Amino acid sequence: MVIMNVENISFEIDNNRIFDNLSFSIESGTINAFISSNNSCKTTLIKVLSGVIYNNCGKICVNNITLNNRNFKKYTINISTILSDLDNQFMCDKVEDEIKYILKNLKYTKKDSEKNYCYVVNLLKIENLVDKKTCELSVIEKIKVLLASSIIHKPKILLIDDLLRFLNSNERKEVLELFNVIVNNLNTSIIFTTSNLLDVINLSNIYVLKDGKIIMNNSYENIILNDNDLSKAGIEIPLMIDLSRKLEFYGLVNKIYYDRDEVINVLWK
């Protein structure tokens, strides 16, 4: 089922066209990544999709509600957004208050609020963080708390702007696993932006942006086959993929290997 439909959105800043007739649709319960080089206005795209920046050129529809001047509230209730500016997004001193914050604004009863709170804390396994102060959290802990506070009201769409860039490879895997947990348990669709191919490994819905246009929309396995186009779009090919592609070019292997040991075993059987 399509949960978000975007038709022909265009956007300009200072007479520079940033998106040009961008159209795509997002299925419910899926993880979707938009990947592009730096300065490709990924943050602006997230802000436009979230309704923070209103764009009257084109049509954005979530859960059959089209974003316009009159129904901003109805539209945004379906969406949660996490921007990349990590430290500026915390409103409360304590983690527990931070996670519950949005429910106060949405006028949840104390009972419902508690129920949802316990559910997300358990879902994301962050029991160890709830008694901490937000200023004491490490980067990955901050991200987990932001995720919890963003999904506590069970939005249809979760928009995440370039958040994985703060993480090392193990932490990145951990957060991507949490994305799966969220999608599988809440049927929320996740849309996140990144400039790193390692963030989108194994995803099936990846959009590659270049000059404000979608130049590829495919799964990870298919996208990395177009390494020339990715390089032209300013996206770095991870070292093992680069190595595999070059070995493939010389006829030394016949597919892409992500694992170092596997490459060695294939090269010298």
Add this chain to the structure above:
Amino acid sequence: MEIRINNKKLDINNSIISIQYDDEKIINKLIDDYNLVVINNNDLFFLGDTVLDEISLYNSYPELDIVNNIMNILDLNSTFLDKKIVNLSTTEKIYLNLLRNISKIKDIVLFNNIFLGLDLNNQKKYIKIINYLKENYKVLVTSNDVNVLYKIADYSIITSKRTVRFDDTDKIYSNVKELIKMNLEIPDLSYITYKAKEEKNIKLFYSKDVRDIIKDIYKHV
């Protein structure tokens, strides 16, 4: 010139020094001990109205020559200085964070995980900046990506549990066995070179570039 990490004296005569660590406290102590100028991409909080305001707020006597040269490397012209901070993109904010910090550079500068979130083009620009700065300053670099560290460093330090385990690039990466024992991260190219010798009895040269190792592999397959 020397620095001390947890009482271990390290000569840092080479100019680009990489530090691999598993505990941030070791880096925080280094910053405090040597009053380092630190560049990272996480601190994007600004107080100024324009870019120039922000740089001036950070340092009353900014090293404008260095700022200008780095702006050239980043392909920014002088109009960038007049831009309002609210209108900057995330990448431009990362640039501004670099410029305001570098304006107060002294002897040593620490690029702390600066490749996070940078695309290929910007990574190349930052490597150019590091190479430009190394002419006159000591440049310390940390990264979560050991492949990057291996590629750019003249001298490497590996710490684990707040102790220096290895130093000097050549020794480190030809000592993969020890790194594996200590459960430390190993650059892909060093790992493949080591494993080819250990398990397949194939002698490859330790190289920092994929193209070099491909030639070597081609000879041996």
